[in-house]
Amino acid sequence: MTRRIVKGILIGAALLFFLVPIYWIVATSFKQWPDIFAIPPKFIFQSTMLHYKALFNLDLEEVAKFGQAGKSLFPPRFVNSIIIAGVSTLLSVTLGTFSAYAFSRFRVKGEGDLLFFILSTRMLPPIVVGIPFFVLYRTLGLIDTHVGLILIYMTFNLSFAVWLMKGFIDEIPKEFEEAAMVDGYTRWESFVKVVLPQALSGIAATAVFCLITAWNEFFFALILTSERARTAPPSIAAVQGTSGINWGQIAAGVTVFLFPVVIFTFLVRRYLARGLTFGVIKR
Amino acid sequence: MYQKALAEYRLKIYFLAPTLLVLIVMNVFPLIWSLGLSFTNYSSLMSKRIAWVGFTNYSRILSDPFIWKYFQTTARFVIIAVGIEFLLGFGLALLLKEQFRGWGLVTTLILIPMMLSPVVVGLFWTFIMDANFGLLNFLLGLLGFKKILWLTNPHLALYSVAMVDIWMWTPFIMLISLTGLLAIPQSLYEAADIDMASWWFKFRKITLPLVSPLLVLAVLFRVIDAFKMFDLVFIMTGGGPGDVTETISMSLYRLAFNKFKTGESCAMAYIILILIIALSNLLIRWIHRTKTA
Numbered sequence: 001m002t003r004r005i006v007k008g009i010l011i012g013a014a015l016l017f018f019l020v021p022i023y024w025i026v027a028t029s030f031k032q033w034p035d036i037f038a039i040p041p042k043f044i045f046q047s048t049m050l051h052y053k054a055l056f057n058l059d060l061e062e063v064a065k066f067g068q069a070g071k072s073l074f075p076p077r078f079v080n081s082i083i084i085a086g087v088s089t090l091l092s093v094t095l096g097t098f099s100a101y102a103f104s105r106f107r108v109k110g111e112g113d114l115l116f117f118i119l120s121t122r123m124l125p126p127i128v129v130g131i132p133f134f135v136l137y138r139t140l141g142l143i144d145t146h147v148g149l150i151l152i153y154m155t156f157n158l159s160f161a162v163w164l165m166k167g168f169i170d171e172i173p174k175e176f177e178e179a180a181m182v183d184g185y186t187r188w189e190s191f192v193k194v195v196l197p198q199a200l201s202g203i204a205a206t207a208v209f210c211l212i213t214a215w216n217e218f219f220f221a222l223i224l225t226s227e228r229a230r231t232a233p234p235s236i237a238a239v240q241g242t243s244g245i246n247w248g249q250i251a252a253g254v255t256v257f258l259f260p261v262v263i264f265t266f267l268v269r270r271y272l273a274r275g276l277t278f279g280v281i282k283r
Numbered sequence: 284m285y286q287k288a289l290a291e292y293r294l295k296i297y298f299l300a301p302t303l304l305v306l307i308v309m310n311v312f313p314l315i316w317s318l319g320l321s322f323t324n325y326s327s328l329m330s331k332r333i334a335w336v337g338f339t340n341y342s343r344i345l346s347d348p349f350i351w352k353y354f355q356t357t358a359r360f361v362i363i364a365v366g367i368e369f370l371l372g373f374g375l376a377l378l379l380k381e382q383f384r385g386w387g388l389v390t391t392l393i394l395i396p397m398m399l400s401p402v403v404v405g406l407f408w409t410f411i412m413d414a415n416f417g418l419l420n421f422l423l424g425l426l427g428f429k430k431i432l433w434l435t436n437p438h439l440a441l442y443s444v445a446m447v448d449i450w451m452w453t454p455f456i457m458l459i460s461l462t463g464l465l466a467i468p469q470s471l472y473e474a475a476d477i478d479m480a481s482w483w484f485k486f487r488k489i490t491l492p493l494v495s496p497l498l499v500l501a502v503l504f505r506v507i508d509a510f511k512m513f514d515l516v517f518i519m520t521g522g523g524p525g526d527v528t529e530t531i532s533m534s535l536y537r538l539a540f541n542k543f544k545t546g547e548s549c550a551m552a553y554i555i556l557i558l559i560i561a562l563s564n565l566l567i568r569w570i571h572r573t574k575t576a
Contacts (some may be wrong), residue, residue: 011378018454019410102295118306120560120563124310125552125556128317128552128559130560133550137326153394155305158306159300212398218400218402219514237406257403258403265408281497
């Protein structure tokens, strides 16, 4: 009995440790100006939507009264994040599923080596690849373009998609396709009509992981974009008010930004171990 | 028959070629190019003539005492962060091994930190660690502690950043350990119970040997990731105060994008790359072993 109580307390403490920081930033985003810096910190406070209005440029007059200078750059950059994460995910999952199928079903010369080459590209530190990309993109005029960032995120997620999808496709019995092909389907038809529907939940999980990675990415966005194609992460970090760091607005930006990630985490909770180890862990 | 084999072969090529092409164009080619640049004095800022300088960049970096210091800082960061993540994560997994009501919700909630963007995490921890109005100092104040300058005290800053890394990545070790623990057949424990085995005996002879392959896997993943640490440092301290939190990635960033010594930074990138390749090889071999086991 005492063992169970101790266990309960420890688990409770762990939950607090991991969740209070998140609660705190979300709470801060709803706090009025003076309450954000109040000592002792306020756990109960009167909420305001001011920071969100400032973030999305709603009700500019009211926002201006509180010393907010100029328009927030957040909305277009939030849209950039959605476009870039979305398109790059679509591309890497599509290409990844095709080659995962080939690795799973066909005899590929040097398959093991190829798969590990693909995995090793993911291990490269972003900064190491970032330097030549910066030079290359400047020559090609791809700096600060959506296409440029989409290409990088697609590449970055591709190796991941191949590995994860190979695991999912390996689990679909070959007999299904073989039966379909006996019935006169071509290989392509049986891939589309038999394998893809079976692999759907795997594809969805892979897509969610790719989305989250691209959504969260900071470094490439920092060095390869400045205005037009800049995504949310580097711009949330750069929100400055008239008097130093505008924590209210940063908190609002952070909250808007992490909300979809939390939702997606719950959606793929069954696949988390698998997704984070490139499918090495199957359970 | 021959027709069909040809069609299959074509399909295989169509399915594989795009992926391999993308990886070669977007990864191999830039790396070869930067290898070339690493032997030049090229700067992406100035348009002076590019000159071939041989191994000068490499010898300059390898003889720079600061670079060695930054390597040490990075190693310290990796050892502290991953070490504590391992202990906490594995401990937490042991606590969560037996399911209870709300178990699914609790484990998923604990996993949220690692899914968040390091930028976002770095930002709100900077806020929480603020010396004056931060939540952390307030809570410690309740326990009678004095104000702690988490991010501006040179003796502390690296540990503060490590603490945030621990907050973020302990869940990862927890998740992988938990997966391993849940896969151990219950019958082994039951058999040991019949023999009246002690808790410690069961832990050492059943639990540890069976989860250790996954634990090693998790730690290797974390070591490689922590070694590349950039975002948290960039957001929270920018390498400061002074250069106490200057990790190797941070200093490479500075060399390439503040000082614009592109040639030299490519040389440094290659030195880091060799280390990462060595580490990833370890990981890849381990993946091979866990897969065949």
